[in-house]
Amino acid sequence: MSLPLTRRNFVLGAGAASAAILTARRGMSSPATDTKVSIDLSKETGTIRPELHGHFAEHLGSCVYGGLWVGKNSKIPNVNGHRKQAVDYLKGLIPVLRWPGGCFADDYHWRDGIGPAAKRPNSVNIHWGMYTEDNSFGTHEFIELCRLIGAEPYLAANMGSGTPEEVRRWMEYCNYPKGSALAEERAANGSAAPFNVKYWGVGNENWGCGGNMNGDEYATEYRRFSTFMPKFGETAPFLIACGPNGNDKVWTQKFWGNMGRGRRPDGYAMHFYSNGRENTATHFTVENMRAQFESFPKIESAILEQRALLDTLAPAGGRNQPVGLLLDEWGVWDKMDPAEEKKYGKLFQQITMRSAVAGALGLNVVHRQAGKLVMSNIAQMVNVLHALLLTDEDQCVRTTTYYVYEMTKAHLGQMSVATENAAQGANELSISASRKEKELTITLINPKHDATLNVSCGLSGGSAAGATGRILQDGDLNAANTFATPDRITPKALQVAAQGGTVSVELPPLSVATVLVKLG
Numbered sequence: 132m133s134l135p136l137t138r139r140n141f142v143l144g145a146g147a148a149s150a151a152i153l154t155a156r157r158g159m160s161s162p163a164t165d166t167k168v169s170i171d172l173s174k175e176t177g178t179i180r181p182e183l184h185g186h187f188a189e190h191l192g193s194c195v196y197g198g199l200w201v202g203k204n205s206k207i208p209n210v211n212g213h214r215k216q217a218v219d220y221l222k223g224l225i226p227v228l229r230w231p232g233g234c235f236a237d238d239y240h241w242r243d244g245i246g247p248a249a250k251r252p253n254s255v256n257i258h259w260g261m262y263t264e265d266n267s268f269g270t271h272e273f274i275e276l277c278r279l280i281g282a283e284p285y286l287a288a289n290m291g292s293g294t295p296e297e298v299r300r301w302m303e304y305c306n307y308p309k310g311s312a313l314a315e316e317r318a319a320n321g322s323a324a325p326f327n328v329k330y331w332g333v334g335n336e337n338w339g340c341g342g343n344m345n346g347d348e349y350a351t352e353y354r355r356f357s358t359f360m361p362k363f364g365e366t367a368p369f370l371i372a373c374g375p376n377g378n379d380k381v382w383t384q385k386f387w388g389n390m391g392r393g394r395r396p397d398g399y400a401m402h403f404y405s406n407g408r409e410n411t412a413t414h415f416t417v418e419n420m421r422a423q424f425e426s427f428p429k430i431e432s433a434i435l436e437q438r439a440l441l442d443t444l445a446p447a448g449g450r451n452q453p454v455g456l457l458l459d460e461w462g463v464w465d466k467m468d469p470a471e472e473k474k475y476g477k478l479f480q481q482i483t484m485r486s487a488v489a490g491a492l493g494l495n496v497v498h499r500q501a502g503k504l505v506m507s508n509i510a511q512m513v514n515v516l517h518a519l520l521l522t523d524e525d526q527c528v529r530t531t532t533y534y535v536y537e538m539t540k541a542h543l544g545q546m547s548v549a550t551e552n553a554a555q556g557a558n559e560l561s562i563s564a565s566r567k568e569k570e571l572t573i574t575l576i577n578p579k580h581d582a583t584l585n586v587s588c589g590l591s592g593g594s595a596a597g598a599t600g601r602i603l604q605d606g607d608l609n610a611a612n613t614f615a616t617p618d619r620i621t622p623k624a625l626q627v628a629a630q631g632g633t634v635s636v637e638l639p640p641l642s643v644a645t646v647l648v649k650l651g
């Protein structure tokens with residue numbers, strides 16, 4: 132039975148987990164504020180497709196080499212060269228994985244990464260440090276990794292320094308069932324079965340590292356490349372065009388203004404990072420944190436505005452399917468620590484409690500706007516930017532962001548439902564909710580460092596018959612799961628009061644909670 136939540140029974144209530152009591156004590160040291168939210172179960176706003184919890188792995192720093200890929204002869208436990216600990220942690224958590232970039236994609240030549248590893252050439256990574264890579268991780272290894280962790284592969288093809296012929300041949304190599312020279316070559320390299328890759332990016336950030344084009348120039352290139360990207364096997368390719376940097380409307384207008392009669396993209400990829408470049412990840416001030424959190428309402432507006440532009444410039448109807456909007460790269464991008472970058476590779480940053488709150492704020496945007504998006508990929512999965520895992524030699528640490536994904540996975544496949552929040556603003560309580568039959572999943576975030584929130588959540592269109600909860604919390608915004616303290620911040624039980632039309636929880640400062648409500 133769930134009790135109504137008062138401070139007294141929160142601590143004394145029968146069955147209260149000791150972790151919840153601990154959380155309550157921490158919270159009591161900061162002033163408590165009552166806050167009200169509501170969930171309307173009858174207002175459905177779109178399915179939370181699994182792809183909305185997508186990820187990204189680029190040949191950058193130690194994301195792939197040294198991170199995910201340690202090589203078959205490594206002393207680090209591995210599955211055919213893939214770091215075993217990472218595979219175990221990521222299995223079932225990664226619905227879709229984008230590779231090989233990023234900026235790297237527009238200078239990646241897929242042929243360098245197939246065939247016997249010893250014969251693969253060394254190539255220079257011109258975007259991320261001019262170091263050489265031995266190409267031991269290529270197309271087959273990427274597909275194998277996807278299969279090991281249960282992810283749908285998403286290949287980003289090289290438009291920048293490549294040709295339509297090169298992309299076309301990569302597609303044929305991956306997807307043509309058998310009988311062509313490229314299909315036979317794939318079979319000789321170990322996979323008689325086609326890879327059936329569905330998601331194909333046509334370039335990456337072609338307004339920048341992918342060729343410094345304008346939107347109309349990119350449209351011309353897009354039309355040419357996409358003409359040679361047909362359905363090679365059973366899987367119809369879902370072609371993804373490069374969308375804007377942030378909410379750049381001029382790019383979108385120019386691209387669609389010059390799209391003309393070409394093969395229309397199925398998806399349109401927007402990139403939107405949340406910068407925090409004043410201090411390194413573990414030295415954020417409260418002001419730095421609050422400024423970074425301000426980016427999330429901007430991302431939400433960008434989704435709505437870019438979606439509206441797509442509906443106007445590329446309307447569905449007749450033979451035209453709606454074009455899906457992707458939040459293709461997002462996440463926190465903090466000031467890098469040169470010593471850490473030297474040791475762990477480019478764009479390595481520590482992931483703190485503040486990063487976890489930011490990750491959850493981003494996921495709440497994505498959940499709320501599920502009806503407007505077809506995919507969203509946080510950047511990046513391992514050792515780069517807003518990572519889920521950090522590795523050092525044989526150590527592999529689950530970051531706070533890992534736990535945010537693990538806790539919020541329950542939303543996937545559910546119907547997002549409308550929420551209302553009495554306190555508006557980037558640094559106020561954040562909520563998203565989704566429903567499947569008699570299950571309601573709610574994610575609640577307290578982004579404040581100095582106040583506990585007593586949340587009262589009113590339900591309409593349904594009533595609660597019980598609830599359980601989990602919370603990720605640390606009052607120190609710079610606290611992290613480091614190599615020395617890998618388990619400092621992990622999810623704990625959270626007491627929830629759920630009765631009839633009200634669900635109540637107490638959220639201590641800097642916390643992310645997921646509440647699973649049984650509907651009566």
Ligand code: AHR
Binds near residue numbers: 232234460
């Ligand atoms: O994720 C790091 C980089 O950010 C990617 O390579 C690029 O697409 C973006 O600018």
